[in-house]
Amino acid sequence: MKRQLPLRKRVALAYGLVGMVLSLCFGVATGFIVADYEVFMLEAMLEGQSRHFIEELERNPDAELPRSPAFSVYREAEAPEGLRNLPEGVFDLEDQKDMHVAAYGPPGQRVVLMIDIGRVERLEEYLLQLFLLILAVGVVVSAWLGWVLSGRTVAPVLQLADAVDALPVTPVQTRLAETMSRDEIGRLAGAIDRYQARLADADASERAFFADASHELRTPIAVIQGAVEVMRDDTEASAAQRARLARMERGLAELGGLLEALLLSARGLPPQRDSIHLAEDCRRALQRLDIPGLDAPRRIRLEGEGPTALAAPQRWVDGILLVLFQRLLVSSAQTEWLGQLDADGLLLRPAQATAAGSGSGARSDLGLGLVFVERLCRALGWRLERGEGDAGLQVRLRIPPGA
Template identity: 35%
Template sequence: MRRRHSLRIRVSIAFAALGAVLSLLFALGIWVAAHDVSQRLMDETLSAEMADYKARRARNPESLPPATASLRGYLVQPGTAAAGLPAPIADLPPGRHELLLDGIPYRVAVEEVAGERYVLLFDETRQQRRERRFLVYLAAGVAFITIFATLGGVWLAGQVIAPVTELAEAVLRADPDKPPRLGRAADPGDEIDRLANAFDHYLARLAAFVERERAFAADASHELRTPLAVIRGAVEVLSDDPGLDEARRERIARIERAAAEMSELTDALLLLARERNAPVDTPCDAGPLAARCVERYRPLAAARGTHLQLEVAEAVLLPVPPALFAIVVANLVHNAVAHTRNGRVLVTLDRRQLVVADSGSGIPGEDLDRVFDRHFRGPDSLGAGIGLSLVKRVCERVGWQITLDSPPMQGTTATLGFGS
């Protein structure tokens, strides 16, 4: 996606562009008008000098053509050639012409009266030098106006954007529990007030949503924990019955494992529903907790002919709630065991990471980037597609990194990095 500049910069650029365009158009208009006036003045000067010379010649036929620093005149009588008349001028028709002689620009006036040709040459060097100097002044004016428009745009953008910036900062500081009043509901004034009122409405809805979430979490905590405690208590009582045979004890053990999973899942979901900055009372002793999760899936691994092994290199204390770590380990181990038959699952734990490596069927390359999506199920999956998405949510919540490596037909390695 193309990166967009801030609104302040865009307004400043717009003002600078507007100032540059308007000043250029204004300067162009002045230049065209000034050049036209200059041409008219030269033509009027030539006309006046031409009329004066013809009048003097009417009074005195021996009168000489004008000859000054910027004006030269010639008289061409029938059948003769004027002395010193440049060759390019001899064939010019009557009227006004532009001519360059020896690198000098001239404005030429040619008239014919009674067979006589009157020619006047006006040297435009000074006039063009003045026009170039005037053009420099115009360019400086354009640059000054552009700079002034830019500075004005920066200042004006700051004044216009300031209420929006203040509103954005107020929204960022807003507490969902106690949303502030940002706008004026009774008298919504300008667009900023209307935007603030819209934010007020949104924050009020957000506060109501947060309150509903907390109420649901509290109700779920009570309504789910109580029956789970009853189930686990009943399992303990049944397990103490000496008359149970091995098959019934195995069924009771499965009920106990399912109740433990439900309890951990409930705790994890309730923790995820809380605020992110909720403090952790005691750190999680990861080693024993990982061992309990591994032991829970050992019967499933044995039933699939898979060897499940845990290696803990050192004591690991994590600053996270135990329920979150347990739900991550349980899901990773369960996925590894469920996709491995007559193979091996190795779980290793140290202070840097938890690694769950299996020798199972692996994950197809086209599915590897989607396994953490909610409700995504692989071709051999029997679950609802929530386990790994829940793992991803927990990792995002506590700042862990989860990666999967699955070479074709070589199993899968899940690496849970604890970061710093």
Template identity: 30%
Template sequence: MTPEFAAQTPPRGGRRTLAREFVLTYLVLAVLVGGLLSLVSMWTVNRLERHLQQIDMGMALERVRGEFLSGKDVGRPDRFFHGEPGGDTFPRWLRQVEPGFTRLEHNDRDWHVMADDRDGVRYMLLRDYTAFEERRAHSHWVTVCSVGGGLLVAFLLGGALTRRFLRPLTRLAEQVVTRPELPPQTRLAQAYPENEIGRLAAAFDITYNQLEAALQREKLFTADVSHELRTPLTVISSSCELLLDDPALPAANRAKLQRMHAASREIHQQLAAYLMLSRGNAAADGFAQSDIATVVNEEVLHWSPRATQIGLRMESAIAPQNAAAQAPYYPAALLRIVLSNLIRNALQHAASGTCIALRASATTFEVADDGPGIADTVKPRVFSPFVRGGAANSDNLGLGLSLVQRICEHQGWRVTLDTAPGQGTRFLIDLSKR
């Protein structure tokens, strides 16, 4: 795990947090459930009130009608009417009332009306329920305000409880971000109870510590390999230097020793490059520097015999430089690794009889071929480790282009792929800093 991990972590102040999602979900559910319960309650109460009022008005009409038929005084005459249905004995606004219970508004008053027909005569009783309706409306508003207040209290309590429940999860997230700064094999789960968050912390401990151990093994392996290979390479290099100092050495042997000496130096530089990549943020200041043109010429000279052997043709074109301007220098070993892997990739996948072209300027170089190109199914994964094209042989492990991308990312270079089936492949490396 590297310090870059913390830089890739989403900011804490994001708009959509888990606590906010919980609170909003709780609020929506509370509003829906509270609103539904309020509507059902109000509808039920209204139906019950209407039913009770209908029973009460029916009983009152039956009593008043009995008193009327027996000749007794029925009280206020403007509240009890009888006569032919729709006749003049009824006020105009009551003539269209059907038998049964009815609620009416007249002269800004609320009236409950009960009508019943007996032997062709309609009996009608009125009651003024204006005050009752006002109290009922007031009670409805009280109910609505109570529900709203309850929802507000529930929202505040839900927010407080949600933050309390999520506080350990937030603390765990902060510890996960700063985990690379803690000692190896640190266990975060010890600070949490054995609930879901504790199990999450334990799962992270297991995964992180396994990754940490694997990374440590990889670093030790890289360091051990680099150390163990440098010793014989130093012996080879020093032996070559001693033999090259012999003036009696034949010219043919001198040329072979020079090639061996150069190869040992190149392997030594490659080991240093691989060790640098394994350390993540290590600088490349210790490498010998070179311009692009020199490295391109060396690689063309090195790979041309191999291209000719398999029936391919290599071409190179280097853009002329301004005599007054100094060409920029880059780590020579990294340039060679990138360029040689791109050329090797072209040699392995280009069909016989095609051309491999190298073009370079002061800050860019490219390797292009007019071979079969890269299939659309492989193109998105071409820089992934262990991905091989259809024409790759058994010696190709699918690591060359992955190594190219790793070096470019380390140095801040840009690598661009331009390919299509049947139209060749072109890799462009731009060494100008991003």
């Protein structure tokens, strides 16, 4: 795609071109006017002088006529060869630069005038130089005015662009039109305000839908959970039945964690913050996942303390850790994990003994399904990073300083 000049430079260039065109028109018009005025004045002056000398000769036939290099008057009979029998009018002398000849009067009384208009020609050359100067100054001044005026014209657009860039990721209603003038820029700002309002309404509708859906799904899940607990307490259940019940319980726990994350995401980030000790919350989440088939406290071993004074909603942190641990444990069969708590947050990777043992370590291509967790992390300013280390898949819950 061809790269265009910035709008301000294009406007300044357009102003410069307009100034050049106007200066050219002015210069050409002035040149034509000066040329026509020169001919008109020369004819009027020579005709007037001719009438004067004809009247002078009528009064005094022997009157002495003026003769000089710049202006000479002759009786037609005394005129130089080639200037006799001329029709009335003004003529150029081709063999003498800047010399003009005029012949006026009736036959027998006609006089011939010769005049040097070299000074007038030099004046025309001076006017040409002045015209070129005016052309250059006109272009420069026009371009400068275009630059200044375009800067003032584009300034509201840049202000509006900065205001739009400063908008948060989540849709919010704006009042940009109130800060703009009531012109095309204000209309554009109003269109952005209306679009933001539609986005905010759609986001609110989406949040309400997810919140209602998660609430409505909690009831059947609770019913199923109660039925599973009753069946698990049945002393006559066989070992195969208990294994199936344990599997159902793990699935219900996972589904409950996902619904909790969905509900939190739908409600949005609350304004209140709690003091979070990341290591304690990790241990508490592992204890909640101490159910048959997961054995979270045994399969995830924690080291270190990590951040001890985070400011975040407690329910959000619990939801993130529960779903993260669940997805790791469910997706990686019998893999044992090492959770390293440090100043950057939490790093989860397969334990070295497991990775080097039977070869059942976690693969890097596992689909963990952490969409809800990533959404909650983004809202908190945290980052969930997945990659491959020496022992296979590793997940980093990165908590920037001050988040």
